[in-house]
Amino acid sequence: MLGIKVPKRRGAREDGEKPFWISFSDLMTALMVLFLVAMAVALMAVTQGLAEIKKSTEEREKTIESCVADLDALTRLAEFKGVSVRGHSIDFGKLVQFQDREHKFEKPGDEHFVRKFVPRVLDVARSAKCEKWLKRVVVEGFASKTGDYLFNLNLSYQRSQRVLCALLSTQAADTLSTADRSLIQTLFLAGGSSFNTASGDAAQMRRVEIKLEFRDLGSAKEAPPDIPLDPGLRCPNDR
Structure with a gap:
């Protein structure tokens, strides 16, 4: 007679399974x-970045x-009395002027004064603090507010060019x-204006x-352009 197989008794299962997902509120x-x-x-990164920008x-x-x-300290020297600094501009005032409706200097001494003063400006431009941020130097000439606009505009540019010719x-x-001429050629630009001054004095x-x-x-900072040094033998304004 075959015996009846009795299944082995297993341990009782846990009443409930352990949850796999966390609750919605915990999530x-x-x-x-x-x-x-x-x-x-x-916020910390933005705050730190703004602080660095403000500091810079x-x-x-x-x-x-x-x-x-x-x-500005240069203008206080006796030899440069009459030159003034306004903002980032150097104004020669009446020390350097041009003939009426012409781009030629009013007096021969005006040209010599330009060649005497500008090298001192270049010395300042070469200093570490100026050289770090200086982008360019614009020589801006002025012309009368009366008369033909295009004529005055061209005249103001020619006066700027005349200064560069002298330098x-x-x-x-x-x-x-x-060295000074090379720096001027790579750093200076000629500009002009015929009406953007409030001065009522024609001179x-x-x-x-x-x-x-x-x-x-x-x-x-842009690399200086590789421009051959002009021999300075001829000024285009003389033609």
């Missing part, structure tokens, strides 16, 4: 904590102010050094200014 709590941590990190901006402004202050000339007894419209332009924060 939302975890996500909220993760969001708050991410926001805190982002202040350092740039102080450096430029110190550079301009050095230029790059190699025919004068007080010719600038090769003040026959003048020239030197304007310094500085790089913006974060802008890369």
Whole structure:
């Protein structure tokens, strides 16, 4: 007679299985904590970035102010009395003027004064604090607010060009050094205007200014152009 197989008794199962998923409320709590941590990190990064930008901006402004202050100090020298610094512009006033409706200097001494003063400006431009932010120098000539606009516009540009001719000339007894002429050729630009001054004095419209332009924060410094040095034997304004 075959025996009846009795199944082996197993241990009693647990009444309930352990849960695999966390509850919805716990999930939302975890996500909220993760969001708050991410926001805190982002805010710290933004705050730190703004602080660095503010610091760099202040350092740039102080450096430029110190550079301009050095230029202003030049105008206090007895030999340069009459030159003034307004903002980032150097105004020669009545020390350098042009003949009426002409781009020629009013007096021979005006040209010599330009060649005497500008090298001192270049010395300041070469300093570490100025060189770091200086972008270019614009020689801006002025012309009358009355008369033909295009004629005056061209005249103001020719007056700017006349100053550059004086600086790059190699025919004068007080010719600038090769280093100075090379820096002028790569750093200076000629500009002109016929009406953007509030001065009512006609003589003040026959003048020239030197304007310094500085790089913006974060802008890369451009490499100086490789331009052969002009021999300075001929000025296009003489033709």
